[in-house]
Amino acid sequence: MAKLPKRSEDYSAWYNELVKTADLAENSDVRGCMVIKPYGYSIWEKMQQELDKRFKETGHSNAYFPLFIPKSYLSKEASHVEGFAKECAVVTHYRLKNDPNGGGVIVDPEAKLEEELIVRPTSETIIWNTYKNWIQSYRDLPILVNQWANVVRWEMRTRLFLRTTEFLWQEGHTAHATQAEAEFEAKQMLEVYADFAENILALPVIKGVKTANERFAGAIDTYCIEAMMQDGKALQAGTSHFLGQNFAKAFDCKFTSKDNKIEYVWGTSWGVSTRLMGALIMAHSDDEGLVLPPNLAPIQVVIVPIFKSEEQLQAITNKVNVWKMALSKKGISVKFDNSDTQSPGWKFAQYELKGVPVRVAIGQRDLDNGTCEIARRDTKTKTSIQSDTLVDYIEQLLPEIQKNIYQKALDFRTSQTVEVDTWDAFLETINHKTGFISAHWDGTSETEEKIKELTKATIRCIPIGNKKEKGKCVFSGNESNERVIFALNY
């Protein structure tokens, strides 16, 4: 098995290589579109299950809206079209025909659409155009709907999971009778994302609100969770938008309120995507391969037998079958790799690469001594334990690993976050040390843009519940009331 590039030498090559060799995804022959391979997809399925459960617990239902959006819909919300129209797949025809000159199939020029269709880059427009027919009175509200779907944004530079032309995501779209209710919803979904990121992905996140420059095209406020990758860059791991009445106005979506007034509906939208796979990989994995938090690992425990004869394998198998049953009963997923085509050493490396949290090795000497060897993927430590304690041991170990992976990422973030108060210090930091910079900002788009131009750093967010603190903008020297987070980002 070829070794991965080292993170310290070429972080980017390490990531690309890991995604491929761990069987997570690969580029397809269609520019910018990826194939998500079975192992990668099984991790995405676990993310989907955990998110879907949380959406339903907070009262949401799933539905499905069309893949295609009439071109004119995109133009109805002015800032929305600016944000999305420039990078989209356009369907112009609905038929192919045989080339009369024998050149295979060609587009049939007679099958041209009257109005072009856009492959959805996001679904606010088609959904609000639908909601307007669903909503007459306050009794029809709220509408709490989520959609699991594929979307397409034509990207010039793509990277597996992080930025692809087609990606998978969920998009929640809710409609409310009052501003307060819609704002509550947008913030609630941010909490749901943060809970999911921290407890399932083991990914510490900063909850914040975006500046006007970084807001979703069509939103009043964009809330976000921002995570730090191992190279110190920020990755936006989820967003929740308070849309105000913008889309309701664009699609003429009104309702009769309790006091019998005609009002525009208030909206939110929120989404996370297969980009989370990129975040997961870049936050935790190491030079040997993936490191998966147990709460997401498709295989939580792998058992590798070490044997020299069929007889030895049989004796090990008898023991393992009892473990497998007991572990499965506790909801722990186990794989027993008894194949004889590969050596134990090869298997060890393979399951390290795949990020399986716990490896159990058992051979003849272990059988004789009533022991087995437990290896943790996160710390790479090995322990020999009494084999009759294995089930309880693993049951306690999995949450410990989950916690440790989270803590490690949190400690790293803490160590890579610095408060900076002068422009020189800002430049010094951004050029020599990766990570988050907590600094005062004067609140203007002008300053924000200037800083981006000079350093490539953007304001990742204004943290929610931020400490109020008088200070001077790190760039302009103007007054400021709180610090914001600057970073380079994916």
Next chain:
Amino acid sequence: MAKLPKRSEDYSAWYNELVKTADLAENSDVRGCMVIKPYGYSIWEKMQQELDKRFKETGHSNAYFPLFIPKSYLSKEASHVEGFAKECAVVTHYRLKNDPNGGGVIVDPEAKLEEELIVRPTSETIIWNTYKNWIQSYRDLPILVNQWANVVRWEMRTRLFLRTTEFLWQEGHTAHATQAEAEFEAKQMLEVYADFAENILALPVIKGVKTANERFAGAIDTYCIEAMMQDGKALQAGTSHFLGQNFAKAFDCKFTSKDNKIEYVWGTSWGVSTRLMGALIMAHSDDEGLVLPPNLAPIQVVIVPIFKSEEQLQAITNKVNVWKMALSKKGISVKFDNSDTQSPGWKFAQYELKGVPVRVAIGQRDLDNGTCEIARRDTKTKTSIQSDTLVDYIEQLLPEIQKNIYQKALDFRTSQTVEVDTWDAFLETINHKTGFISAHWDGTSETEEKIKELTKATIRCIPIGNKKEKGKCVFSGNESNERVIFALNY
């Protein structure tokens, strides 16, 4: 609440109206594309869960392949392109721009793709183009992969669920080292579909093989399950294709066998779609609305309180809360509709329309007597029972309802299936009685096409395990060894 059209008067209008009023789906403003509403989608989700479980139990994993297929890929398998190229959405451009003449956004002529992309109508081509890189040796086989996805086939005449331009489906694509293994897989998946249809959808199906005319474009054999709707027409509810080496040859997908020979890979593909929603509705529902088999119903039991005061409602609620907990523990989904904005009568009609299998009504007199009223959706019968037996009663009732719905559909199919031995009898039957005709056929495409031309009836399938029986073709009088199923179809 407006009444549905009667099935006996206008079956087609009844179906269209039911799909809309029961909140299953509606047409969107995008031609031929539907919106699947939350209630409809929750039924589809249950179908997905049941199918997905069966796919995984038979060793399959999910993965994801690109939405777009380069135009040239479609041409690589000759019959495949004939079957699919004529009805597809073609992406020709990747950018919009502001109209310099102020007409909103227009397609940017400079952003024309070198090769057009087709929105997948099915994924054999892109998947076999991927598999060829995954497969070198027999050790890489079998590949057992499924994909849950949206597909697009440009349909001129669409109907909600039954025929839509975009629909949701799953498509399994497997690769094998031997013909026998691939044939086994194709037949196995047919059995999986039949089991799902009969036990979950309560839909009796005939398992069979398609004639050459009705085969999937690119398959050697197409296996199918055919169901009968209440108007006597046939609906193809799922297909499983043995692809031979057709796609492997088209995409140059070879492997080194155990005996060290280079061979082409053997393939299968198999799929079911949101069309099953149409089958479900048309097979069981009645003039009052949906009839859902308990195994698919998002709400299995609805409890409607009948009360005149807050106090009465409170007493009922106390009792209901105990039931809810006990029923939930048994995995039975319950809704307690305690809203005070609608009358009990309105609620009764509403849950009938939505197809909830069991309704429990409880009022003050029931409280006094220790009773409650149980209404079955399938038979429309009501019974008063002792309320302390409710949980056990319902637990036994749900499988009974499931069985009854299946049996009713089976009895109907039996009553509407006739053996026909002369051409006059065939014409008489097809023109005056709906249903399946079991008749001898000479095995030629010519006869099959002639019969279709004259009567619109097609051969739905040659049933698997068919009785061998000497006879004469109902049309040509030529020799035949077995009967096939003719019917009008959706």
